[in-house]
Amino acid sequence: MEVLNDLKLVRWSAVALLLVTGIIDLYYGNSFAGFYENLWYVMGGIYIFAALVIAANIEPHFSQLTVFAYTLFLWSVWATVAVGTGTGLDVVAYADKAIEAVLAVNMVLLFRSSRRV
């Protein structure tokens, strides 16, 4: 029972983090001038869609692993683009990436917990 409660907690915290990250990405695309802002809309949209998938617990193992990989993928893209071009180095992006890092850890916990159940 306790494991199930923990699983729920981790799952809903993942959903919250995904929503927050998605909203930040949409905001960033809307407010940040200069660099492929439409991509931020797409990234934000995917995060919000992922939040719905995780909340609905659809194919949990596959979706959790995919979201984990997606988070790391975006983190890696951001870091290399930032180093290469000097873009995306601002407070909003830092906040977004910090939350993404927490989200990645959260997805690891969720994935491990859900496979144990």
Place this chain on the structure above:
Amino acid sequence: MIGSGFGKLSSAKLLTAAALIAISSGAVVGLSVGYVVHYSAPTTRTFYLFDGTLPFSERTFYNIPHDTFVPDTITVDKGDHVVIHYINIEDAAESHTFTMDLPYTFDAILYGNATQQGVVGTYPNVGNIVLSQGQNATITFTANWAGTFHYYCAIHQPTMTGYLVVIG
């Protein structure tokens, strides 16, 4: 999928594999973007703007001369912080405005002329500022919207019009 080979692997192995694939593919995409897209990060661009006169003496209604902006085009990249030092260099008592239509507004600091020393006024988030003869103003804004927008003197139309070109 979970019930097949995917399900037999341990969580740690799956997470490690996913992380390695995601990070390496993300790095490849990011480096490619950095290589292909020659992007210049937003910067501060400074311009000096003056009033000018067309080389004929004909005047419009109300005896207003055909004045111009020099330069009449300001080109920046989207996201740039724009600083315009606008100086009214009229040799007679003649005012000019610097006016922009929405979506653009600007912050302005107005400095005095020979008879009014120092800062005459500060105007945050306005679309219009008036400069008397000899006055100058520092106008600042961020080029958040791409496209072509005009800046103009509301007194000396239609000739005193310039274009802000924001490339984005």
